[in-house]
Amino acid sequence: MILHEFISYDILRVIWWALLGVLLIGFALTDGFDMGVGALLPFVARTDIERRVAINTVGPVWEGNQVWFILGGGAIFAAWPPLYAVSFSGFYLAMFVILAALIVRPVAFKYRSKRESARWRATWDWALFAGGAVPALLFGVAVGNVLQGVPFELTPDLFARYEGAFYAKFAGLLNPFAVLTGVVSLAMLVTHGAAWLSFKAEGIVATRARSIGSVAGLLTITGYVLAGVWLAFGIEGYAFTSDVVANGPSNPLYSEVVRTDSWLAAYFARPWIALAPVLGLFGMVMAVLGLRAGREGSTLLWSKLGIFGTISSVGLTMFPFILPSSLDPRSSLTVWDSSSSHLTLFVMLIATIIFMPLILAYTAWVYKVLWGKVTEADVTESSSAY
Amino acid sequence: MELDIVDLSRLQFAMTAMYHFLFVPLTLGLAVLVAIMETVYVMTDRPIWRQMTKFWGMLFGINFAIGVATGITMEFQFGMNWSYFSHYVGDIFGAPLALEGLMAFFLEATFVGLFFFGWDKLSKVGHLTVTWLVAIGSNFSALWILIANGWMQNPVGAEFNPDTMRMEMTSFFDVMFNEVAQAKFVHTVSAGYVTASVFVLGVSAWYLLKGRHIELARRSITVAASFGLASALSVVILGDESGYSATHSQRMKLAAIEGMWESEPAPASFTLVGLPDQDARETKYAVHIPYVMGLIGTRSLTTDIAGIDELVAEAETRIRSGIIAYDALMTIREQRDATSAEVRGTFEAHSGDLGYAFLLKRYVEDPRDASEAQILQASNDTVPTVWPLFWAFRIMVALGFSFIAVMAYFFWRSSFRGQDYPRWALWGAVLIIPTPWIAAELGWFVAEFGRQPWTVDGVLPTALSVSHLSVADLLLTLAGFMIFYTVLFVVEMGLMLKYIRKGPFEDVEETEVWTARHEHRLRTHDGNVPFAETPAE
Numbered sequence: 051m052i053l054h055e056f057i058s059y060d061i062l063r064v065i066w067w068a069l070l071g072v073l074l075i076g077f078a079l080t081d082g083f084d085m086g087v088g089a090l091l092p093f094v095a096r097t098d099i100e101r102r103v104a105i106n107t108v109g110p111v112w113e114g115n116q117v118w119f120i121l122g123g124g125a126i127f128a129a130w131p132p133l134y135a136v137s138f139s140g141f142y143l144a145m146f147v148i149l150a151a152l153i154v155r156p157v158a159f160k161y162r163s164k165r166e167s168a169r170w171r172a173t174w175d176w177a178l179f180a181g182g183a184v185p186a187l188l189f190g191v192a193v194g195n196v197l198q199g200v201p202f203e204l205t206p207d208l209f210a211r212y213e214g215a216f217y218a219k220f221a222g223l224l225n226p227f228a229v230l231t232g233v234v235s236l237a238m239l240v241t242h243g244a245a246w247l248s249f250k251a252e253g254i255v256a257t258r259a260r261s262i263g264s265v266a267g268l269l270t271i272t273g274y275v276l277a278g279v280w281l282a283f284g285i286e287g288y289a290f291t292s293d294v295v296a297n298g299p300s301n302p303l304y305s306e307v308v309r310t311d312s313w314l315a316a317y318f319a320r321p322w323i324a325l326a327p328v329l330g331l332f333g334m335v336m337a338v339l340g341l342r343a344g345r346e347g348s349t350l351l352w353s354k355l356g357i358f359g360t361i362s363s364v365g366l367t368m369f370p371f372i373l374p375s376s377l378d379p380r381s382s383l384t385v386w387d388s389s390s391s392h393l394t395l396f397v398m399l400i401a402t403i404i405f406m407p408l409i410l411a412y413t414a415w416v417y418k419v420l421w422g423k424v425t426e427a428d429v430t431e432s433s434s435a436y
Numbered sequence: 437m438e439l440d441i442v443d444l445s446r447l448q449f450a451m452t453a454m455y456h457f458l459f460v461p462l463t464l465g466l467a468v469l470v471a472i473m474e475t476v477y478v479m480t481d482r483p484i485w486r487q488m489t490k491f492w493g494m495l496f497g498i499n500f501a502i503g504v505a506t507g508i509t510m511e512f513q514f515g516m517n518w519s520y521f522s523h524y525v526g527d528i529f530g531a532p533l534a535l536e537g538l539m540a541f542f543l544e545a546t547f548v549g550l551f552f553f554g555w556d557k558l559s560k561v562g563h564l565t566v567t568w569l570v571a572i573g574s575n576f577s578a579l580w581i582l583i584a585n586g587w588m589q590n591p592v593g594a595e596f597n598p599d600t601m602r603m604e605m606t607s608f609f610d611v612m613f614n615e616v617a618q619a620k621f622v623h624t625v626s627a628g629y630v631t632a633s634v635f636v637l638g639v640s641a642w643y644l645l646k647g648r649h650i651e652l653a654r655r656s657i658t659v660a661a662s663f664g665l666a667s668a669l670s671v672v673i674l675g676d677e678s679g680y681s682a683t684h685s686q687r688m689k690l691a692a693i694e695g696m697w698e699s700e701p702a703p704a705s706f707t708l709v710g711l712p713d714q715d716a717r718e719t720k721y722a723v724h725i726p727y728v729m730g731l732i733g734t735r736s737l738t739t740d741i742a743g744i745d746e747l748v749a750e751a752e753t754r755i756r757s758g759i760i761a762y763d764a765l766m767t768i769r770e771q772r773d774a775t776s777a778e779v780r781g782t783f784e785a786h787s788g789d790l791g792y793a794f795l796l797k798r799y800v801e802d803p804r805d806a807s808e809a810q811i812l813q814a815s816n817d818t819v820p821t822v823w824p825l826f827w828a829f830r831i832m833v834a835l836g837f838s839f840i841a842v843m844a845y846f847f848w849r850s851s852f853r854g855q856d857y858p859r860w861a862l863w864g865a866v867l868i869i870p871t872p873w874i875a876a877e878l879g880w881f882v883a884e885f886g887r888q889p890w891t892v893d894g895v896l897p898t899a900l901s902v903s904h905l906s907v908a909d910l911l912l913t914l915a916g917f918m919i920f921y922t923v924l925f926v927v928e929m930g931l932m933l934k935y936i937r938k939g940p941f942e943d944v945e946e947t948e949v950w951t952a953r954h955e956h957r958l959r960t961h962d963g964n965v966p967f968a969e970t971p972a973e
Contacts (some may be wrong), residue, residue: 122532131602
């Protein structure tokens with residue numbers, strides 16, 4: 051196939067770096083409110099019927115939303131195989147915990163209301179809570195660790211080795227900075243979930259969601275600013291010392307990388323990227339104001355903007371690094387040396403151009419069909435409600 | 437016996453994959469069966485068909501939830517436990533997985549919510565469209581995952597790149613239209629249809645035995661038997677042996693299935709039963725049927741089929757060739773762009789056998805240092821353990837033929853004997869419910885165990901594919917999966933049985949409205965009062 055030569059390798063790599071961001075953001079925007087609702091469930095809804103209302107606001111859509119995550123995994127595998135190989139095995143036990151949470155969640159949605167027993171339902175409510183809160187927290191922890199660099203090295207065969215015993219690895223993930231980013235992530239998705247509940251639910255559930263959500267929003271803002279300052283002045287960054295070969299083969303060992311004082315250098319090199327954290331903060335502030343004022347649709351849009359800005363700021367700060375190595379900086383995975391081949395990136399781009407608009411179109415249609423608030427009557431009268 | 441990382445990773449993958457595949461075939465088949473039922477509903481407007489759609493749809497939903505959940509494990513596990521595999525072939529293997537998400541998962545997952553929640557929000561045709569999209573989505577996902585798996589059996593459209601130390605795609609079309617993948621797809625999807633048909637048949641038979649939901653059960657049996665008969669024929673006739681001539685390990689798999697140690701001139705005979713003896717390299721007490729193996733294995737009477745001994749000798753040649761490739765690769769890696777054209781030429785001539793040199797890594801760090809004895813040992817490693825393959829295949833095929841018989845019988849009773857079924861036949865239908873699952877699991881066992889010692893045939897040995905983990909890591913997750921999956925299984929089965937026992941939800945009001953609407957038409961048919969028996973019971 052000659053066609054793929056029409057788009058040069060480096061451009062394809064940047065496109066796929068951006069698409070990786072799109073998928074992660076897509077996941078946080080859609081499945082993010084599902085997880086937020088899960089994490090909020092015990093607090094916004096106390097009686098069984100309130101809980102069913104809260105669950106049914108996401109009931110028909112969580113399944114499609116979760117595909118953003120599955121597709122994210124698939125896209126990392128297809129477009130960034132070294133990233134997939136190193137991160138999934140390096141975060142082994144953390145991945146297992148996320149996996150457990152993501153397995154229990156679909157089942158909890160489906161099965162919770164299929165029996166009358168109060169104990170049965172309470173158990174699944176806890177599963178929904180954990181299935182929402184735990185991944186939300188751990189994704190943030192992962193981001194915090196990626197920003198600091200992960201202790202791995204590549205052998206000349208490009209086999210990834212890690213430092214430390216297994217429990218030490220897991221405990222090492224939970225360092226103070228990563229816990230902070232984890233809390234930001236959890237608070238951000240709780241805010242988003244609250245904005246969703248305020249939009250889709252009524253009465254006491256929506257009211258409680260708004261008050262908890264505005265607190266979570268403030269926590270997000272504070273935590274994000276704090277993490278930003280910490281990152282700027284307390285965390286080392288990474289930089290290439292060899293010439294960047296953007297069109298070269300995907301072998302991280304072909305380039306030289308060192309640790310630098312701070313990631314902040316990126317903001318001097320490309321000042322426009324400051325737009326991302328500004329948008330993130332602005333979106334979150336507006337979302338908090340919206341929650342307090344009881345605005346519904348616009349609040350959801352603001353919290354989406356907040357998430358978009360926050361996640362973008364991480365990617366833009368690190369560019370072109372994707373997964374730096376603290377153990378052996380040379381092994382760091384970057385946009386220029388850890389992608390798939392030219393042909394694979396091209397084929398996958400064509401597939402994305404064809405299918406992504408279709409996916410967005412039919413997802414939008416489904417949301418339109420399901421438009422409107424979920425009421426207690428909806429839940430009690432429908433035989434298919436969760 | 438001490439288990440190492442490779443054994444534990446294999447055990448965990450086998451366990452989670454086989455568990456996942458308890459739910460997949462029913463999802464694949466039930467989605468289509470439900471869509472067929474709803475199509476009849478939309479065409480005839482009879483509420484009984486809507487009731488059937490909803491009832492089987494609900495059981496579909498219970499099953500679908502765990503199928504989706506355990507599928508996530510599969511996607512994560514390549515990176516978690518098989519990170520060198522992911523690095524080494526991700527350029528090719530990752531693409532179908534991502535396409536599966538783009539084309540299939542989004543489709544089924546987005547619309548499955550509307551399937552359950554959209555009955556009052558959509559027009560009839562609108563809802564039917566949604567149901568079909570769910571069915572198409574789930575079948576598409578089978579297509580892509582089998583393209584990925586087919587590539588592991590027959591790695592076409594890719595070559596090794598010394599710069600990146602991995603396989604890279606050279607032709608997407610070759611990967612997609614891989615003959616092994618296409619054969620596997622048809623075979624696997626048909627197996628899913630058979631599974632769902634046996635399930636629907638068995639549950640309906642139980643209702644008939646209990647004298648409950650007669651109308652629903654009879655109609656369901658008719659649908660299941662017709663669809664099941666077609667699928668059972670398809671699953672046997674279009675078995676996935678058609679790709680077994682493609683590669684060395686596929687031919688080895690075929691020879692192992694057959695317990696065929698020495699090559700046979702065409703047309704080879706089929707060993708019906710026997711006792712394969714790995715050490716003596718013979719199959720004892722074998723009962724042969726002439727010609728059949730040639731037909732199964734090569735679809736011809738004139739192509740020779742290689743036996744295990746011949747294939748081992750071939751592996752030895754390829755290991756020696758692979759060592760040459762490995763040597764050239766080391767030079768290329770050292771000298772990079774300065775490598776002479778001669779070395780590059782040598783590498784290209786032998787790079788197809790590079791994977792065979794990796795077989796030696798079990799015994800020596802550098803394949804170039806391997807002794808003669810180690811080379812012979814590595815050649816022998818290309819033979820999978822024969823007896824489990826031999827028997828798994830035979831049980832699977834026997835079950836496959838029995839499904840044809842069962843479905844044909846019920847189809848005949850349904851079409852020509854006024855839907856009247858003897859009690860023994862109904863009990864039989866109930867008792868055979870687990871058998872399609874056994875056949876499906878055995879099928880995967882033959883496909884994957886038969887490919888050993890490779891993860892990707894001729895390219896990457898299983899022993900090299902794993903991640904840098906500790907035994908403690910693996911024991912922890914293995915135990916976690918076991919506990920977790922057992923609980924899920926108990927919960928799932930409990931709900932399934934509860935909802936089967938409870939039976940369909942009967943919408944009396946809906947039936948009355950329908951009766952009133954169609955009273956005129958129904959009366960004019962035979963002049964009788966409509967509904968001596970009510971449509972929805």
